Amino acid sequence: MKITLLGAGNSGLAMAAHLSQQGHEVTLWNRSRETIAQLIETKTIHCEGMLTGSFSVELVTDNLEEAIENPDAILITTPANAHRELAELIGKQIKKSTVMVLNPGRTFGALEFREIYGEHNQIYPQTIAETQTIIYTCRKIAPDAVNIIAFKSDVLISTFDPKQNSSVIQSLPQCLQPFLKPARSMVQTSIGNVGMVLHCAPLLLNAGWTENVHNTYKYYYDGITPSVGRLLEKIDGERVEVSRRLGHEVETTVEWLRRSYGVEGDSLFAAIQSNEAYKYIDAPSQLDHRYILEDIPYGLVPLEAVGHELGLAMNDTGLIIDLASSIMELDFRAMGRSIKDYRFLLDPKGEVHHG
Numbered sequence: 001m002k003i004t005l006l007g008a009g010n011s012g013l014a015m016a017a018h019l020s021q022q023g024h025e026v027t028l029w030n031r032s033r034e035t036i037a038q039l040i041e042t043k044t045i046h047c048e049g050m051l052t053g054s055f056s057v058e059l060v061t062d063n064l065e066e067a068i069e070n071p072d073a074i075l076i077t078t079p080a081n082a083h084r085e086l087a088e089l090i091g092k093q094i095k096k097s098t099v100m101v102l103n104p105g106r107t108f109g110a111l112e113f114r115e116i117y118g119e120h121n122q123i124y125p126q127t128i129a130e131t132q133t134i135i136y137t138c139r140k141i142a143p144d145a146v147n148i149i150a151f152k153s154d155v156l157i158s159t160f161d162p163k164q165n166s167s168v169i170q171s172l173p174q175c176l177q178p179f180l181k182p183a184r185s186m187v188q189t190s191i192g193n194v195g196m197v198l199h200c201a202p203l204l205l206n207a208g209w210t211e212n213v214h215n216t217y218k219y220y221y222d223g224i225t226p227s228v229g230r231l232l233e234k235i236d237g238e239r240v241e242v243s244r245r246l247g248h249e250v251e252t253t254v255e256w257l258r259r260s261y262g263v264e265g266d267s268l269f270a271a272i273q274s275n276e277a278y279k280y281i282d283a284p285s286q287l288d289h290r291y292i293l294e295d296i297p298y299g300l301v302p303l304e305a306v307g308h309e310l311g312l313a314m315n316d317t318g319l320i321i322d323l324a325s326s327i328m329e330l331d332f333r334a335m336g337r338s339i340k341d342y343r344f345l346l347d348p349k350g351e352v353h354h355g
Helices: 010-021 037-042 080-093 109-120 162-170 186-190 200-205 219-223 226-245 253-261 268-273 276-280 296-309 315-328
Strands: 002-006 025-029 044-049 053-056 059-061 073-076 099-102 127-131 136-142 145-151 155-158 180-182
Touching: 002 010, 010 025, 010 044, 010 053, 010 136, 010 145, 037 044, 037 059, 044 136, 073 080, 080 109, 080 296, 099 109, 109 127, 109 186, 127 162, 127 186, 145 276, 155 162, 155 186, 162 180, 200 219, 200 226, 200 296, 200 315, 219 268, 219 276, 226 253, 226 268, 226 296, 226 315, 253 268, 296 315
Parallel strands: 002 025, 002 073, 025 059, 044 145, 073 099, 099 127, 155 180
Antiparallel strands: 044 053, 127 155, 136 145
16 A cells, blocks of 8 residues: 655654555655655654664655655654644645544544544545554664654454444454454544653653753653552543433443553553563653654643533643742643634534534
């Protein structure tokens, strides 16, 4: 298959290497040419961990029109803050219908993407889907190298009509299909976004350690202590209650960890401590990181907005948004996805319309 990957970060490099290793024709696009300068020259990605070796891709480019010229599928691995712009640019430039998957969509990513794309292109309809998370636990270790620490099991994927989810999986490269599972509803992929639970609060609560230039720490193993874990469980409880009010209750983060990694543990702290894949993940070295800049405005902010629309207090979710806004001196609620973007999705009973 001819696959276009948009985004050359952790996930983009991992997916590009995986697809290339399986014989697919991969085009890798990134907005910043500086980020991919070496890859443009060599077209080679070096892998270690679960996938080892050096793998060649067909094309590396910063020219989006060139990248989306004739793909069988477009897989988007950029941060969520790029989704709106990409939807507009793709809408203006694409000349065919295909399947597009946000890996992941974060909270309501596919909904936003569909709306923006539709404003700019009514000629070529697209099958737009989102995953709950990326299928790889991975870290970019050089501009042309990635460490794939683990493959996650049963990553949920959904488009707007859940009846089409299995066929969406079948339309993707065969090597990805074993790691994907059709969701019952897009609520499961959007409100099922566990990154906003695991990423935001621990980094903020470890701000002093994060900014310490002399030491580092393991993000999950050191940064999520029993007390931090209890706060995360409260935020998680609010997330699950939002999904319940929307008619499609999602699993807790502990349940997700058990399913994705096969770990044990009755509490979130215990489950994280038993996850071998998390043992090797260093914490970010600064707060100016996607764990805050992506997961707050494109995760917690829309979660809180929908929760408020459904009559929930969302106190612990709001606490983390307030803390991030104060520490970073940014208005994350103004920056992020808000209820106005998808109010039409909620009927008086709080059910999501997929059509």
